[in-house]
Amino acid sequence: MTPQFDEDTRKALESLRNSVAKALDRKRRLGQYAVVWKDGKSVYIGPNPPEPKKPTRSDPARR
Structure with a gap:
């Protein structure tokens, strides 16, 4: 179900999408x-994305 927005909100969302x-x-x-x-993660799209960074000891623990 698509939420219903007032006219100002709808215009703002349309402007952002454009x-x-x-x-x-x-x-x-x-x-x-x-x-x-x-899906809850940042992902690269398009050509030549950088290689994924490998965690190091100085990186905070990933949970």
Whole structure:
């Protein structure tokens, strides 16, 4: 079920969605990767993402 928003909120969300779509399209055309939030984690999308960092002893414990 899609939540119902008032007109100002709907316009703000539409503006944000359009801005994100434009930014991701620009990165795609420039051949750059982007970082997005998916399934509770940050993930890279697009070409040539950096290699995942391996945890070291100085990194905080991951739980």
